[in-house]
Structures are given as C-alpha cells and as structure tokens.
Amino acid sequence: MWLAGIGFVLFGLAALATVHGERPVAGLEPKDFAIALALTGAACVATGWMIDDWRGRMRDGVRALFAWTMVLFGLVGLYAYRFEINGVASRIMAELRPGSVEVTSSGEVSVPRRGDGSFMFGAKANGRDLRFIFDTGASLVVLTHESATRIGIDPKALAFTVPVATANGRTLAAPLTLDTLSVGSIEARRVRTLVAQPGVLHENLLGMSFLDRLASFEVRDGRLYLRGRQPAT
CATH class of the missing domain: 1.10.287 (Helix Hairpins)
Structure with a gap:
C-alpha cells in the first residue's frame, strides 16, 4: 500500500x-x-x-x-517517437480531410503537409467555402474558373486581359478583387485576384496578394503555420 x-x-x-x-x-x-x-x-x-x-x-x-x-x-x-507518430497521423488526416485547418491558442492557423508535399487550406472567398493550395510562387491569389462561378462571379463580366505564365505556357487571366478572403481566423479585405480561363487551372492558389498581408508563415514539424497581423487587414 x-x-x-x-x-x-x-x-x-x-x-x-x-x-x-x-x-x-x-x-x-x-x-x-x-x-x-x-x-x-x-x-x-x-x-x-x-x-x-x-x-x-x-x-x-x-x-x-x-x-x-x-x-x-x-x-x-x-x-x-511522438513527433514522428504525430506527423504520420497529420498526413493521414490531411488526406482524409483536405483543407481542414486548426487555429492554435496563439491565433496561428495551421494545416498538415499532404502526401504530395503541398499544403491545402480551407478558406472563405466572399463568404463562400473554397480550398486553396499554398503557393508562394504565385504573385496573386488565383481562382479556377469554376470556383469564381461558385462564389457568384458572373463569367460574362470577366475580361481575360492579364498575361500569365503557367506550366503549360503563357495564357491570359481575368483580374478580380475579392471583398474578403479568410483562412481560419485570419481575414483580408480587398484582395487582388486572378481568374483562370476554363480548363487551365484545377486548384485555387493562395498567392502572395494574400500572404503579404500576414505577419509570417513557417513550416514546423510537418505543418504550415500562418500568423495574421493585428488588427487584420
């Protein structure tokens, strides 16, 4: 005893x-x-x-x-081996629930790395749910033509006048300004965006016109963390 x-x-x-x-x-x-x-x-x-x-x-x-x-x-x-196990579990959950974000106690927004090495965020564009691939190589946020239609953009109002370079060569995209774009607890207003022509892009890109609004972003233990500015801009 x-x-x-x-x-x-x-x-x-x-x-x-x-x-x-x-x-x-x-x-x-x-x-x-x-x-x-x-x-x-x-x-x-x-x-x-x-x-x-x-x-x-x-x-x-x-x-x-x-x-x-x-x-x-x-x-x-x-x-x-808790960190290794957590990394494997995070990757599995990333594949089962793509785009699912976690907001930490410090206000950071986090997602695990996917099996292909990319990071996908669930977000809201003009209040509508969309998924975005984190892409520091994109100077602007880029929407697929289908996603633009889903959030209420009239396809007839799009003017494809902006030249862009893609993996398949050069093409034209339509300029657009999103009223709001939020990822977890981080929200940005009046975000410069491009809309791809039909069939050109298959994933929305979370580019630098949004990422430049952040205080920082970094990868730790297989997860990507975004930290917003205070107050949000």
Missing part, C-alpha cells in the same frame, strides 16, 4: 508540474517532467498492487511484472 501511496503522490506532483509555467523543473520542461512523474507513479501503483495480489505466488508475480514492464517500455517508446 505504501508503494501505491507514493504513486498517487507522484500523480499529484505531475498535475502540479503541468501548471508550473514555462520554467524548467529539474532540468526538464514542465510537460516532460509531469509525464516522467506520472509514469513513475503508475509504476509504483502497479508494483504495489502486484506485491499485494501475488503474495505467495512469486513466479506468477514475476511474469506479471515482466508483462507490465513491456507495456511501460511500449508507452515510453510511443512518447519518444
């Missing part, structure tokens, strides 16, 4: 460590220190239970202890 008592005390200390703040505890980050305490507490509780339950049957107790040790090693292994 005294081992179980120590275990529960360690659980309590682990809970306190999670709210310790940003300062290291015993050379570890608060989160890592709390996890180490919780695992040690779990080991104490399990050992105390086995000693009490298997008293007089030492051989069976040793077998149970070995099994629990293997479980503990497995949990430690999962924790050690």
